[in-house]
Amino acid sequence: MNAVAFEFFEKRQLERSDENSTGRWRLPSRAGLKAALPVPKALREYDWRQWLRLQPPIHAIKTARYRKIDRRFLGQPVRDGDIPDIRDAARGRHVLLTVAFGDAQCLDLQLRLTGGLVRHDLHIVADNSVSEASARENRQACAARGAAYVRLPANPWTVKNPSRSHGAALNWMWHNVLKPAAPAAFGFLDQDLFPTQPCDPFEPLEDVAFYGDLRRAGARWYLWAGYCFFRFDAVGRKPLDFGLDWFAGLDTGGANWEVLYRDMDPNAVPQRPITAFAALPGIELRQAYCEWRGSWLHEVGLDGDLSLKAKKREAVLRLLEPALQASLRSARQ
Structure with a gap:
């Protein structure tokens, strides 16, 4: 049918x-x-x-x-990864979580940068890749950078709807890893979001239960799934849903509107400046779109002219070179 x-x-x-x-x-x-x-x-x-x-x-x-x-x-079982060990490692700690898919270079860049510049205890990578070749490359990047690796079950939304796929991946990790582990706090990062200066993204959680980059949909608002942080003791007992609610205009992460965001003043959520720029000189913004989110660089890999993707990545690498050097020096100390 x-x-x-x-x-x-x-x-x-x-x-x-x-x-x-x-x-x-x-x-x-x-x-x-x-x-x-x-x-x-x-x-x-x-x-x-x-x-x-x-x-x-x-x-x-x-x-x-x-x-x-x-x-x-x-309810589907993991395809790779030691879930009990990862839960033990996450318990009571500050945890970063990245959903990876099909771009091992991008993932490796983020792990190199977060390893030296971002204060955290554990970085978990949830691999949402379709191909085994991509999964193998992501697994190797995690092994090289000391990140915990989980190969998610085959995602029913990956080919049909990337936003639903991302939300389903976050929900799988919440229900099967984070919620049972009860970390002190956890945060979600987009795979193509890169820190460029030393930072502690968990520090604002001393004053608020959750925070991140705000998005609005009419009278509703929610936290962008690419950068959002939560204190577990404040949200762990709530029926969280990091998926989308598209009929209400809410993208990935927006399904938490009813349980988290509805009764909170968005002006109380710490914010950082977001500035769009073209990564390539002489190219229109919409063709080589990137963002500065505070001191973090967002490549926005799924946006813009895909024929310029390789050149855009080269430009991003040039921008990240000073941060990569600083991260390497920090890791050696």
Whole structure:
């Protein structure tokens, strides 16, 4: 059954479930729908045009299906990595976690820099790569740089939706590694985010339960999944979900809106300046997009003109050379 046919089937099943005694279909009541299905956003946020297109029930059905797929993924066994040992190493410590995929050079750069410039106790790499060749290269980079390595189960979203894939990977690590380990604090890093100066990203957690780079979606806000830090004693008992809630406009990490962000003032979250720039001279920003996030350089590898990717990486390497030298000196001391 193709996607269009499946969606029609789902819609018709909803219609049949709400037929009245005469066999004629009627629009479900908002109260009844809210009680029966997990709607991503409040029903009052849908306008009448969206109701006419049946978006609330369709969104609810799709959300339920997505969650079912995610729950199944969470129960899959790891393909490589000693989970009990990693839990023991993480317990009560300050933990960095990076989801890696298909770019061992990028991962190696980050591990070299965090190893010498970023205060932490343990760096875990969750490998979300598709190919075994990429996984082997990532495993070698972790072994060379002293990072813990986990080869995640085959991710059902990787080919279909990179954002959902990333969120599912974070949730697998939360449920199977971090939550059982109970670290003192943990933070998520995008694979192509590089520190360039000595820093302690866990220090702000002395004053707040969590912080990171803010993103907004209308009246909602959330922390960018590429740089966010959490104190375990403040969030460990909450039903965290680092996935997305796309129907509510929330990308990876935004599904924590209800349990973490809704009742907190975003102005109380420590922030750092974010400045976009073109990595290549004479090239438009959108073609060679990079960012300075405070003193961290974000390559933004999935953005821009992919035909310029190699040249962009060369430019990033030149920018990172002083930091790599400083990290090497720090590691030797």
